[in-house]
Amino acid sequence: MKENSIDSSTAIFNERCREHNLKITPQRAAIYRELLKAKDHPSADMLYKRVKKRVPNISFDTVYRTLLSFSEIGLTDVVEGYGEPKRFDPNTYVHHHFRCMKCGKIKDLKIALKEDIEIPEEIRKDIIVIRKRIIIEGFCKDCKIR
Numbered sequence: 001m002k003e004n005s006i007d008s009s010t011a012i013f014n015e016r017c018r019e020h021n022l023k024i025t026p027q028r029a030a031i032y033r034e035l036l037k038a039k040d041h042p043s044a045d046m047l048y049k050r051v052k053k054r055v056p057n058i059s060f061d062t063v064y065r066t067l068l069s070f071s072e073i074g075l076t077d078v079v080e081g082y083g084e085p086k087r088f089d090p091n092t093y094v095h096h097h098f099r100c101m102k103c104g105k106i107k108d109l110k111i112a113l114k115e116d117i118e119i120p121e122e123i124r125k126d127i128i129v130i131r132k133r134i135i136i137e138g139f140c141k142d143c144k145i146r
């Protein structure tokens with residue numbers, strides 16, 4: 001993300017909230033700001049702890065529900081998980097992830113897929129494809145040496 005992207009993201013935030021009749025409250029704005037800064041695909045709990053430093057009276061429930069609202073209006077993505085706590089991603093553009101199977105770290109993978117993933121017709125007829133993402137799983141450099 002570029003340095004000036006925070007400003008344009010605030011504009012996007014205001015616009016999306018207005019479009020979807022989500023009231024812009026100081027708490028929601030604080031949650032969004034903290035989410036935007038996050039590079040680690042935080043869970044609601046991780047974000048709650050960060051937002052709480054700025055907004056001490058905020059509750060976990062507010063943070064969690066707000067993140068779900070954000071994901072409904074396209075302000076955040078939810079990273080694919082396997083029954084783990086949801087992880088949120090401020091980068092809503094198509095990109096791929098590496099997930100450490102030991103510590104749960106999720107990192108963006110800066111790879112461009114050369115070819116689009118073909119979904120066979122027999123599968124496509126039963127589902128609606130919204131996006132295609134790749135998750136590479138394994139051990140991060142901190143975990144592999146242990």
Ligand SMILES: [Zn+2]
Nearest residue numbers: 100103140143
């Ligand atoms: Zn790890």
Ligand SMILES: [Zn+2]
Nearest residue numbers: 089091107108
């Ligand atoms: Zn990501």
